[in-house]
Amino acid sequence: MSGDAPFDLSPRRVALIYAAFGFLWVATSDSLVAGLPNHDLIQTVKGWLFVVLSALLVYVLVDRSQSELDRTSEQLESTLAHTSVLHRILRHDIRNACTAILGYAELVEPRDDADANTDPVEAIRERASRLVEVSDEVALLRTVELAEGNEVDVDLTSAVTDAVEDLEMEYPAVQVSVASPETLVARAHPALPRSIAELLDNAVVHSDCDDPEVHVGVWQLGEVVGVTVTDNGPGIPDAEREALLSGSETPLSHTSGVGLWLVRAIVDASGGSLDISTPKSHGTVVTVSLPRPA
Incomplete structure (x- = not known):
């Protein structure tokens, strides 16, 4: 998204510009050619020149107006996609968490048939913590949408290093390998480090292996830089992959969490692209591509 300030090109402003x-x-050209020889020929040339310059002016104004319309349409599509995600979160994630909390709360009450293998207090704490996480992610999703166009320089190597340290601290069993240069800067949304951390966390949380493995690559190809995260998990279902890459959700095609949608929103706000693939029967490869600073 461009960071240029919007310019009002309403029909009234276009008409005023053209009239001016x-x-x-007329005022300047008539006074300039009044005393020149071949007055009739010059007037004819002047008329044709006015037609050409008028056409160029109209083209520039209409092109600028169309660019603003395209930008507004893109923002509207993004907002509608985010609204669909938030609606699904309220309908599914939060409702299920609250239902589980109510169920575990009943277990706290003295009952003869209570499940001895379940710690209701710990279960309630986990569900409540998840609600707090979802709330934070939703708030960040909205912040990302409002801050589009405010890109900064982000060191991808430092962002990956910090994310890997946090991941290994939270999941000691995970095996992480990193391939990156000493430093590599991208022009991106300020929340880009959060999206990298989200990708690493998603790779471990959804893994079906006792010893999850994650490989992170930081790379540069011409004027494009990026981060690739590869895991040995079960892979992202086709429906979720389709929803994320298309940027829209349907009742038969929706993602199971807001985390990857947050990644998608941050990458879009950075002017980058997101690619998800499952090259083998097991595992997922997620690639974030971003522009280099000018």
Whole structure:
């Protein structure tokens, strides 16, 4: 997304610009050619020149107006996609968590048939913590949408290093390998480090292996830089992959969490692209591509 300030190109402003141009042209050109020889020929040339310049002016104004319309349409599509995600979160994630909390709360009450293998207090704490996480992710999703166009320089190597340290601290069993240069800067949304951490966390949380493995690559290809995260998990279902890459959700195609949608929103706000693939029967490869600083 461009960081340029919007310019009002309403029909009234376009008409005023064209009227001002026509008035200045007539006032100045007539006085300039009044004393010249071949007056009739010059007037004819002047008329054709006015037509050409008028056409160029109209083209520039219409092109600028169309660019603003395209930008507004893109923002609207992004907002509608985010609204769909938030609606699904309220309908599914939060409702299920609250239902589970109510169920575990009943277990706290003295009952003869209570499940001895379940710690209801710990279960309630986990569900409540998840609600807090979802709330934070939703708030960040909205912040990302409002801050589009405010890109900064982000060191991908430092962002990956910090994310890996946090991941290994939270999941000691995970095996992480990193391939990256000493430093590599991208032009991106300020929340880009959060998206990298989200990708690493997603790779471990959804793994079906006792010893999950994650490989992170930081790379550069011409004027494009990026981060690739590869895991040995079960892979992202086709429906979720389709929803994430298309940027829209349907009742038959929706993602199971807000985390990857947050990644998608941050990458879009950075002017980058997101690619998800499952090259083998097991595992997922997620690639974030971003522009280099000018």
